[in-house]
Amino acid sequence: MEIYLPIAQMPVDPFVVLAMGAFVGLLSGLLGIGGGFLMTPLLIFIGIPPAVAVATQSNQLVAASVSGVIAHWRRRNVDFKLGLVMLLGGGIGSAIGVALFAKLKALGQIDLVISLTYVLFLGLVAALMMIDNFKVLVLRRNVPTRRKLHEHNALHRLPLRMRFPRSRLYISALLPLGIGFVGGMMVAIMGIGGGFILVPAMIYLLGMPIGLVAGTSLFQIIFTTGITTFLQAVTTHAVDVVLAAVLIVGGVIGAQVGTRLGHLLKPEYSRLAHASIVLVVAVKLAYDLFTRPENLFSVVTMGN
Amino acid sequence: MKAWVLAFLMLLAAVRAEAQTLSADLSSHVIGITTGFVGANLVLFGSTDKPGDIAIIVRGPPTDITVRKKGKILGVWINRSSAVFHDAPSFYAVAATKPLKDIALPENLTRHAIGLENVKLQPIGRMPEQDLATFRAALITAQEKVDLYRDSVAPVTFLGEHLFRADMFFPANVPTGSYSVEVLLLSGGEVVSAQTTPLIVSRIGFSNGVFVVAHRHAALYGTGALIFAIAAGWAAGAVFRRV
Numbered sequence: 001m002e003i004y005l006p007i008a009q010m011p012v013d014p015f016v017v018l019a020m021g022a023f024v025g026l027l028s029g030l031l032g033i034g035g036g037f038l039m040t041p042l043l044i045f046i047g048i049p050p051a052v053a054v055a056t057q058s059n060q061l062v063a064a065s066v067s068g069v070i071a072h073w074r075r076r077n078v079d080f081k082l083g084l085v086m087l088l089g090g091g092i093g094s095a096i097g098v099a100l101f102a103k104l105k106a107l108g109q110i111d112l113v114i115s116l117t118y119v120l121f122l123g124l125v126a127a128l129m130m131i132d133n134f135k136v137l138v139l140r141r142n143v144p145t146r147r148k149l150h151e152h153n154a155l156h157r158l159p160l161r162m163r164f165p166r167s168r169l170y171i172s173a174l175l176p177l178g179i180g181f182v183g184g185m186m187v188a189i190m191g192i193g194g195g196f197i198l199v200p201a202m203i204y205l206l207g208m209p210i211g212l213v214a215g216t217s218l219f220q221i222i223f224t225t226g227i228t229t230f231l232q233a234v235t236t237h238a239v240d241v242v243l244a245a246v247l248i249v250g251g252v253i254g255a256q257v258g259t260r261l262g263h264l265l266k267p268e269y270s271r272l273a274h275a276s277i278v279l280v281v282a283v284k285l286a287y288d289l290f291t292r293p294e295n296l297f298s299v300v301t302m303g304n
Numbered sequence: 305m306k307a308w309v310l311a312f313l314m315l316l317a318a319v320r321a322e323a324q325t326l327s328a329d330l331s332s333h334v335i336g337i338t339t340g341f342v343g344a345n346l347v348l349f350g351s352t353d354k355p356g357d358i359a360i361i362v363r364g365p366p367t368d369i370t371v372r373k374k375g376k377i378l379g380v381w382i383n384r385s386s387a388v389f390h391d392a393p394s395f396y397a398v399a400a401t402k403p404l405k406d407i408a409l410p411e412n413l414t415r416h417a418i419g420l421e422n423v424k425l426q427p428i429g430r431m432p433e434q435d436l437a438t439f440r441a442a443l444i445t446a447q448e449k450v451d452l453y454r455d456s457v458a459p460v461t462f463l464g465e466h467l468f469r470a471d472m473f474f475p476a477n478v479p480t481g482s483y484s485v486e487v488l489l490l491s492g493g494e495v496v497s498a499q500t501t502p503l504i505v506s507r508i509g510f511s512n513g514v515f516v517v518a519h520r521h522a523a524l525y526g527t528g529a530l531i532f533a534i535a536a537g538w539a540a541g542a543v544f545r546r547v
Contacts, residue, residue, distance in 0.1 A: 004341045004476065006507060006514040011342065011476040059529050066537025071544070112382045226530055233526025237518050241529050242339070242511075248533060252540030289380050297442035298383070300370045301394060301479075 007240035008052045014246050016046065021060065021250025028064050028251070029071070029258020030265065031199070031214070031274045036061055036192030036225075037118065037281060039247075048243070055232035055239045060247040061193050061225040065218045067252045071259040072215025079166040079212050083219040085173055086180030086198075090224045093184025098231065101189050114190055115289055121186070122282035125200050129275035136268050167208045167216075175206060180220060187228050193221040196278055210267055326352045326497040328487040333501070335474060336508035343476045346503070348399075348485065351466045356491035357400065357407040358460045358468050359418055362503075364395025364452070365481030368428075371439045371446075387439040388428045394479040396423055396447070399458035399470040409493045416488065416495060420444060420455045451475045480505050 002011040020042050024035035036057055043053035072078050104113050158172035179201045183194035198217040202208050208216070233239045262270065328350025335344045348360060369392045375384030400407060404419045417424045425440050447453035452475070460470040483503040488495050507515055518525045 002340075002342055002476065004337060004339050004511055006339075006511040007518055009477070009480070059533050062530060062533035063537035063540075066534050067540040067544075068537075070538065070541030112380070116380075226534075229530055229533070230523075230526040233518070233529060234522045237522060239518070239526065239529050241514060241518075241525075241532065244529065244533065245536075248536045252537055256540060256544040291381070292376075293374055293381055295442075296374045297439070297446065298372045298374075299443055299446035300372070301367055 003242065003246075005048075005052075005240050005243050007056075007238060008048050008243060010047060012046065012048075012243070017243065017246045018250040020046075021247040022254035023250075025064055025251035025254025026258040026261075027254075027277065028195075029068055029255035029260075030262045031258075031270055035064070035195070037122065037190075037196055038277070040192065041281075043243075049238075051236055051238045052240050052243070055229070055236055056243045057247065058187070058193075058225045058228040058232060059239050059241070059244040060251055062222060062229060063244075063248040064251040064255050065193065065222045065225065068218045068255050068259060069215060069222060071256060072218065075215075077211050078215035078219050079164060079208070080216075080219065082164045082167055082169075082176055082206075082208070083216045085162070085176045086183070086216075086220045087223050089177035089180030089182075090184035090187070090220060091227070093181035093186075094188045094224060094227060095184075097185040097188025100185070104189075115285055117186075117190060119282055119286045119289065121197055122278050123286070125197055126275050126279035126282050128204070129200060129271060130279065133268065133272045133275055137272065167206070167212055169206065169208060171206065179205065183220065184224055187224045193225050195221055196274075199274070214262070325354050326350065326487065326489045326499050328499055328501060330485060330501055330503060333503055335478070335503070335505045337478075337480065337506065337511060338509045339511050341476055341511075343478070344474045346472045346474070348470045348472060348487070348501075350468050350487055350499075352468070352489050352497070353466060354489065354491065354496065356489050356496060357402055358470075359401075359404070359407060359416075359488045359490060360399040360460060360470055360472075361416075361418060361486045361488070362395065362397045362399075362472060363393040363484050363486070364479050364505075365393075365483065366391035367394045367479070368392070369394075369443055371443050373439070373442070385435070387431060387436065389425045389440075389443060390428050392425050392443070393423065394481070395452050395474075395483065396420065397454040397458065397472065399460045399472065401460045401462065401468070404457060407490050407493070408495075412490075412493060412495065418488070419457070420448075420453060423453070450477060452477070452479070474505070478505055480507060 001013065001015070003014050004011045020039070024039045024042070027038070028035040039057045039060070040053050043057060044050050069078060158174045160173045161170060162173040163170050179198060183198050186192060186194040186197065195217050198220070199213055202213045202217060203210060229239060328348055331347040331349070335346070350358070352358070369389045370386055371389070372383040372386040374381045377384070398404070398419060404413055408418065413419055414422045423444065425443065427436060427439070444453055448455060458470060458472065460468055462468045483505060485501045485503050487499045487501070489497040506512070
């Protein structure tokens with residue numbers, strides 16, 4: 001069976017798309033990541049034009065993160081105050097990111113910049129997480145986050161200190177603002193939620209309680225992906241609602257199951273799984289950048 | 305003066321003769337793409353009162369196609385050079401009564417752009433002949449891979465002496481727009497008669513509705529997509545609460 005996608009202008013097997021949505025949704029619920037960095041390549045792999053893939057999956061991320069946040073919210077695992085401060089930074093970041101994207105596109109090397117940014121960020125995050133996991137799982141050292149309630153690092157003493165009662169933090173507002181800003185830039189430039197960088201940043205830089213990280217990052221991602229969806233719909237007309245609907249159905253089911261399973265999974269293993277996935281994607285992208293492609297040519301037909 | 309009149313009369317006679325020599329039509333002039341579209345089959349029927357071979361060339365709406373070539377810089381493979389082909393056919397397929405080399409001379413095949421090696425692909429700007437050939441070949445290979453260009457020549461069969469037919473398949477990823485279906489009658493390697501029939505491929509029903517709203521009412525479409533996504537996420541949350 002196949003259905004025709006009106007914006008991508010091609011037919012797809014809905015069950016393949018459903019399965020992809022469920023797979024990414026499961027990881028999203030389990031690890032508190034949006035999964036955009038996995039979904040975009042998967043969609044492109046089945047032949048969806050990259051512009052449509054990026055725009056559409058930001059739409060599906062809205063649904064996945066809403067359902068994820070509801071599940072976390074019920075367990076009081078969302079720090080709304082901290083999320084809102086991050087969101088403020090996210091708004092500024094995505095505005096600058098959109099401008100930067102246009103500039104890079106004019107220079108004709110946006111694909112390269114996207115790939116390099118992915119490799120850099122993913123590689124960095126994966127390496128940090130792997131080192132950490134190694135300490136915890138192999139050396140049996142204590143979890144390096146929040147050894148005590150009021151653990152602060154130098155960054156926390158920056159000006160504009162603010163209380164975040166839910167997370168029991170008294171830190172500079174510039175820190176969540178800055179993390180949100182980087183996340184916002186990534187939404188605009190890479191077309192992803194940015195969870196894979198937000199989550200470790202919130203753990204390692206903010207030192208927030210680990211149970212609140214996933215819910216709070218998803219809360220912020222609802223808004224950044226929502227803004228991106230709207231901007232994509234207005235500027236590139238590349239949001240395919242039929243494709244999004246199929247992805248959403250798979251995604252929300254996967255996310256709910258993932259959130260439930262997340263409670264059975266020890267945090268060390270959940271982070272190890274997260275780090276491994278990020279590492280695999282980073283290595284694959286780096287490999288593609290540095291090896292001679294099978295086909296040197298790529299062909300782009302103007303849309304009608 | 306006399307010569308002019310004679311030439312005019314001869315031309316008129318030729319036009320009249322041609323009108324009678326070849327006529328063809330499609331089983332349908334419209335292909336509608338719905339949500340369940342899986343491709344379409346059309347039949348072309350025609351008749352001719354002169355002996356000869358028939359070649360049918362189907363061309364999709366002209367479009368600009370960019371071909372990029374990767375090269376190595378500092379160990380990284382990036383897009384280094386590119387060619388833009390202006391008004392390239394977005395779809396190209398040929399049907400004929402015999403293999404193309406048996407029905408026309410190579411120069412005639414080239415002149416009438418019959419066969420995949422003769423597709424008219426005009427680059428924007430100048431570039432060395434050799435580079436052009438590789439970009440052209442890359443474009444054709446890529447289009448063949450998605451079944452929008454076809455190297456194989458589909459059969460045209462004669463039913464008796466005058467009537468001929470050809471079956472044409474359009475895949476599900478067929479581009480929308482106006483197509484031209486050119487029917488040529490060849491005799492002794494030369495084109496002696498020609499007729500062109502239009503064909504429209506367009507989205508209809510739901511899939512067209514979505515496309516039109518997305519382009520003409522983009523803000524509304526974006527808002528709708530957001531509301532839908534939020535509602536779906538919320539609904540999933542509500543449903544799973546009880547499970």
